[in-house]
Amino acid sequence: MQDSASVSYLSQREAAEIDETLMGPLGFSVDQLMELAGLSVATSVAEVYKPSEYSRVLAICGPGNNGGDGLVAARHLHHFGYKPSICYPKRTPKSLYTGLVTQLESLSVPFVSVDDLPEDLSEDFDVIIDAIFGFSFHGAPRPPFDDIIRRLQTLQKRPVIVSVDIPSGWHVEEGDHEGGGIKPDMLVSLTAPKLCAKSFSGPHHFLGGRFVPPSVAEKYKLELPSYPGTSMCVRIGKPPKVDISAMRVNYVSPELLEDQVESDPVLQFRKWFDEAVAAGLRETNAMALSTTNKDRKPSSRMVLLKGFDENGFVWFTNYESKKGSDLSENPFAALLFYWEDMNRQVRIEGPVERISEEESENYYHSRPRGSQIGAIVSKQSSVVPGRHVLYDEYEELTKKYSDGSVIPKPKNWGGFRLKPNLFEFWQGQPSRLHDRLQYSLQEGNPAWIIRRLAP
Numbered sequence: 327m328q329d330s331a332s333v334s335y336l337s338q339r340e341a342a343e344i345d346e347t348l349m350g351p352l353g354f355s356v357d358q359l360m361e362l363a364g365l366s367v368a369t370s371v372a373e374v375y376k377p378s379e380y381s382r383v384l385a386i387c388g389p390g391n392n393g394g395d396g397l398v399a400a401r402h403l404h405h406f407g408y409k410p411s412i413c414y415p416k417r418t419p420k421s422l423y424t425g426l427v428t429q430l431e432s433l434s435v436p437f438v439s440v441d442d443l444p445e446d447l448s449e450d451f452d453v454i455i456d457a458i459f460g461f462s463f464h465g466a467p468r469p470p471f472d473d474i475i476r477r478l479q480t481l482q483k484r485p486v487i488v489s490v491d492i493p494s495g496w497h498v499e500e501g502d503h504e505g506g507g508i509k510p511d512m513l514v515s516l517t518a519p520k521l522c523a524k525s526f527s528g529p530h531h532f533l534g535g536r537f538v539p540p541s542v543a544e545k546y547k548l549e550l551p552s553y554p555g556t557s558m559c560v561r562i563g564k565p566p567k568v569d570i571s572a573m574r575v576n577y578v579s580p581e582l583l584e585d586q587v588e589s590d591p592v593l594q595f596r597k598w599f600d601e602a603v604a605a606g607l608r609e610t611n612a613m614a615l616s617t618t619n620k621d622r623k624p625s626s627r628m629v630l631l632k633g634f635d636e637n638g639f640v641w642f643t644n645y646e647s648k649k650g651s652d653l654s655e656n657p658f659a660a661l662l663f664y665w666e667d668m669n670r671q672v673r674i675e676g677p678v679e680r681i682s683e684e685e686s687e688n689y690y691h692s693r694p695r696g697s698q699i700g701a702i703v704s705k706q707s708s709v710v711p712g713r714h715v716l717y718d719e720y721e722e723l724t725k726k727y728s729d730g731s732v733i734p735k736p737k738n739w740g741g742f743r744l745k746p747n748l749f750e751f752w753q754g755q756p757s758r759l760h761d762r763l764q765y766s767l768q769e770g771n772p773a774w775i776i777r778r779l780a781p
């Protein structure tokens with residue numbers, strides 16, 4: 327997230343110049359940039375408007391490259407699970423554009439003529455991609471775009487409008503200077519926002535076009551946010567205001583049935599764990615650990631699972647931390663995994679023991695040296711007067727052990743193992759009618775009992 331104040335804006339001339347530089351000396355082709363621009367638009371749309379609620383997309387494409395971005399975005403949205411339609415009244419007879427049209431036709435994406443568009447666009451569409459005019463727009467819109475823009479100006483809340491680079495009809499630099507222009511809900515600026523974007527007041531301003539080389543950024547003194555991870559887009563401007571009470575996801579997942587799960591919950595856990603890893607989830611091994619102290623007061627925090635088998639589930643920490651002290655007062659705990667992208671939750675409960683010193687030694691020395699020193703420095707859960715206290719000691723110890731000698735494990739650092747007597751595998755389902763399969767043990771019987779619980 328970036329504050330809009332620290333992002334730079336381009337004039338119309340600068341935008342055109344950057345375009346020429348990219349496609350001249352910097353060796354890009356227009357097809358390439360258009361593909362990346364269109365993909366950025368599609369990923370921005372997908373970040374805010376999920377296909378489960380906003381599947382019907384109309385891309386209105388103008389005669390220039392902005393229209394091309396719209397055609398590319400529509401193709402990606404199709405592959406993301408949306409149902410796009412295209413309105414492309416003034417087709418450009420160049421091979422780049424005819425190719426994009428052929429690609430869409432081969433996906434059976436419908437093309438709608440202006441005459442066939444419903445007067446009230448909200449009936450048939452959830453999202454309108456405004457890819458009519460980009461930074462080369464000048465003057466007043468000519469037919470047939472004048473009429474389409476008029477219809478976009480009078481839309482109520484739905485469908486939402488996503489403008490590509492420039493809200494069509496707005497002056498590229500002065501924005502909606504006469505008032506009464508379209509009011510997009512989302513603006514996806516490409517390369518860098520144009521001056522008109524300063525007057526964009528909708529809830530979602532994104533930047534796309536992750537291809538700007540440093541020489542261009544330096545020449546035009548571009549201050550741009552960094553793109554997270556492998557993302558093609560990044561939100562700029564203020565985070566959206568949300569109604570917390572209306573935030574909800576309707577989970578849709580395959581059924582979780584009694585006759586499909588493993589009879590051994592550890593095997594079932596392994597299956598789900600492996601699936602979560604294969605799905606590329608971040609920190610699949612992160613789990614909430616809940617403990618209680620002698621006064622029965624609960625406390626939760628995240629820790630990393632470092633191993634599991636039929637003997638139990640292991641994590642490492644400081645034995646003198648809050649959790650360490652809770653566990654010495656009450657050696658029972660609950661673990662919780664939430665694998666959001668898979669609509670899955672796993673609960674595990676049982677008694678907890680310290681693992682052997684030897685196991686802890688072995689694990690401690692397998693960690694990066696910085697983390698080993700960190701564990702010495704941190705008297706976990708105690709009050710620290712300032713972060714410099716930690717960093718000064720860290721520096722000192724880093725110097726001390728710079729010869730590569732063994733860093734001794736602090737006595738108070740080591741592993742815990744929870745031996746489960748209860749598991750629950752939860753799979754989110756529509757209308758909150760989730761699947762919950764609980765595995766429990768009965769006194770003196772090693773066989774797990776599987777029961778379905780009401781959601």
Ligand SMILES: NC(=O)C1=CN([C@@H]2O[C@H](COP(=O)(O)OP(=O)(O)OC[C@H]3O[C@@H](n4cnc5c(N)ncnc54)[C@H](OP(=O)(O)O)[C@@H]3O)[C@@H](O)[C@H]2O)[C@@H](O)CC1
Pocket residue numbers: 341344345348359360363388389390391392393394395458459460461462463464465466467468471490491492516517535
């Ligand atoms: N790095 C980058 O910069 C990248 C840029 N990319 C994209 O390119 C966009 C700029 O594309 P662009 O230059 O082709 O111009 P764009 O605005 O689409 O349209 C020009 C067309 O509109 C027409 N037209 C103009 N005024 C009109 C009016 N009043 N009423 C009616 N028609 C009017 C004009 O016709 P003319 O006036 O010349 O007859 C011409 O046919 C940019 O915003 C971004 O989306 C990305 O693809 C990749 C990276």
Ligand SMILES: Cc1cc2nc3c(=O)[nH]c(=O)nc-3n(C[C@H](O)[C@H](O)[C@H](O)COP(=O)(O)O)c2cc1C
Pocket residue numbers: 609612625626627628629630631641642643644647648649650706707
């Ligand atoms: C994803 C994640 C993983 C963590 N893993 C561990 C861990 O494995 N061991 C640990 O001691 N603290 C871990 N922490 C820090 C703990 O959440 C917590 O701040 C710390 O252990 C002190 O907790 P306590 O004061 O309740 O004992 C992790 C934090 C996060 C967010």
Ligand SMILES: Cc1ncc(COP(=O)(O)O)c(C=O)c1O
Pocket residue numbers: 630642643693694697
């Ligand atoms: C305080 C603390 N200790 C230990 C760990 C686990 O680290 P490692 O994976 O190096 O064992 C973490 C992980 O976040 C942590 O924050």
Ligand SMILES: [K+]
Pocket residue numbers: 392456457458459460489490491492493494
């Ligand atoms: K546009």
